[in-house]
Amino acid sequence: MKARYLLLLSLLTLTACGADTADERPKVVTTIAMISDVARNVAGDCVQVTPLMGPGVDPHLYEARASDIKRLRDADAILYAGFSLEGQMANVLEKLGSRKPSLAVGPASFDESDLISHEDYAIDPHLWMDVGRWLQIVPSVTEQLVDIAPECEQAMRQRAEQYREELAALDGWIQESIASIPERQRILITAHDAFGYYGLAYDIDVKGIQGISTDSEAAIADIRDMVTTVVERNVPAVFIESTINPRTIESVIDGAGERGHSVRIGGELFSDAMGEEGTAGGTYIGMLRSNTVEIVEGLGGETASWPATLDGWKQRWEP
Amino acid sequence: MIASFFLQPVAMILLTGALVAAAGALVGTFLVLQRNSMLSDAISHSIVFGIVVVWLLTHAQSGPVQILGAALTGVLTVFLTELVAGTRRVKRDAAIGLVFPALFAAGVLLLNLYARDVHIDTHTVLLGEIGFVWLDTMMLGSLELPQAVVWMSVVTLANLIYVLMFYKELKLATFDPQLAAALGFAPTALFYVLLALTSTTAVAAFDAVGAVLFIAFVIVPPATAYLLTDRLSLMLVYSVLIGVASSLSGYPVAVMFDVSVGGTMAAMTGVFFLLAFLLGPRHGLLGREWQRRRGE
Secondary structure (H helix, E strand, O other): OHHHHHHHHHHHHHHHOOOOOOOOOOEEEEEEHHHHHHHHHHHOOOOEEEEEEOOOOOHHHOOOOHHHHHHHHHOOEEEEOOOOOOOOHHHHHHHHOOOOOEEEHHHHHOOHHHOOEOOOOOEOOOHHHOHHHHOOHHHHHHHHHHHHOHHHHHHHHHHHHHHHHHHHHHHHHHHHHHHOOOHHHOEEEEOOHHHHHHHHHHOOEEEEOOOOOOOOOOOHHHHHHHHHHHHHOOOOEEEOEOOOOOHHHHHHHHHHHHOOOOOEEOOOEOOOOOOOOOOHHHOHHHHHHHHHHHHHHHOOOOOOOOOHHHHHHHHHHOO | OHHHHOOOHHHHHHHHHHHHHHHHHHHHHHHHHOOOOHHHHHHHHHHHHHHHHHHHHHOOOOOHHHHHHHHHHHHHHHHHHHHHHHOOOOOHHHHHHHHHHHHHHHHHHHHHHHOOOOOOOHHHHHOOOHHHHHHOEEEEOOEEEEHHHHHHHHHHHHHHHHHHHOHHHHHHHHHOHHHHHHOOOOHHHHHHHHHHHHHHHHHHHHHHHHHHHHHHHHHHHHHHHHHHOOOHHHHHHHHHHHHHHHHHHHHHHHHHHOOOHHHHHHHHHHHHHHHHHHHOOOOOHHHHHHHHHHHO
16 A cells, blocks of 8 residues: 555656756756856856746745745755745745755855845845946856756856856946936935845846835835925836736826826836847846836937947847 | 656655645645634735745744744634634634735835845745645655645644544534533644644645645635535545646646746645535535425
8 A cells, every 4th residue: 555655656746847857967956047047158068057936926925835945945956045035935045955055145155244134024025137247156157056056167168257257248248238327316216125236236226116035015105205305307118027016006106197297107127037038138137238228218318329239139139 | 767856856856746746635624514614815915924934033944943833823824713703793703704805914024124134035935835745845854845845744644634533523623513522622722733733734735736726625625525525525535636637637738838836736625626626526516406305
């Protein structure tokens, strides 16, 4: 009887493992796709990299699917952001750390004293919004990849160096583009506090209506304050993100309208998740580029010319 | 062989699900028969209060103290409900609705005031993740076992012992409380112990399936069994079997559609209920139609 039950269990396990057994490369699983993209750029074809949280998934509220269990079980290494970005999932990843290499790239790459601290949240975890910071995770990601695929070490270190240069060029391009927005209008209004590092790095005021976690409802007083700011600074556009309910932002637009100021909804910004895989917005560079283009155009600036270092990216994604 | 069995993720997910289902069905059968099913919902919510208070006092996030605290909160919920209902100006269902949101709100408030950086938010309490129970292990002798399996086994065993030991008394107290009281069976005490066990089961199940799905396991399998039989002993057996079958079938279905495992297990309890509701031989829609035709 017991043997039969075990047989049944192993059959279930086998059916669960049916797919993609052919790929013999080491496997890395990441939580957010922003980390996956960095890892892929470094790993090339040496390592198979998969994110758990796809396009449009809010990492604060992520829930595991059945296939995620298998992915985590089969992974040779795990990379996650840390600083409580992944909510309760972080507990799971920490426990997994006792069985296989599991790295919180945030705490491993940054000195906490350099980061934005938040009253509700020990540390603002949305580090990918500042490209100059996010490129600092490249070394720790590279070390983890070298550990599980030592035969590719040289090629991976080379690609890591090249990718860092590309990100540095992107950082400069964003800086230059945002600076073209007239100073009074240089204010980014969104429904989510994911843009703290973006504002700090690129010298643009950031006002979020909601608290940093998508859990809290925006208070009515916050919405009223926001309307005042929009009217006084003559803000041409406010922004919605891909992972959040647009209703809060719409109430700001209506409020400004009642006071005779017309403000439009700017393009959609990526905050906690990238775009669909296989599109430009599904790469880290494309995500930041798309956000910057939307912000600069929405607020009356002009984007700088695309850096030559990033021509390769452009040819691949926007031929 | 046995040691490796307890390290198999899929086996542990199924075992945990089956244990939650069995423990839930054992207490749930009596709650459903006493028309008190929603007390399981009330208890699951007000337990947040207990968890926070215990944490503030002892800084224990899990373990026996937390389980004891939760059991007491469950008893407190029922006690307050009976107190409010005892005024006779408020019906029992309304009394439940008054008490548990108050305790839940107090728990959330305390959490926000004193325990912000601690990881016991409402989300963790109400939505566990059965998919990851295999990660959180403890050593029992020389065996490495998932914590959820250990605690759920203890709770299931406790529920089973209680039901077996007091079967006759519980049966009488459920169907004829006046007679039970006259015979000196103390139906109120039996009822409180049952609810303390329900609370304990809820806390132990939180990590595994979360409170919301736990409620499904307490209510739906016994309600399904009630459609199939009128005998209490059979109803207990059917409830446990249906609960366990929901867990075991939930996993492959979750894999097939690639969705949340715990959610699918709970959804399967609904599927079994629907089947019994439609096809049950005596109380099902088809069965009744057949009896009506035969009677004509």
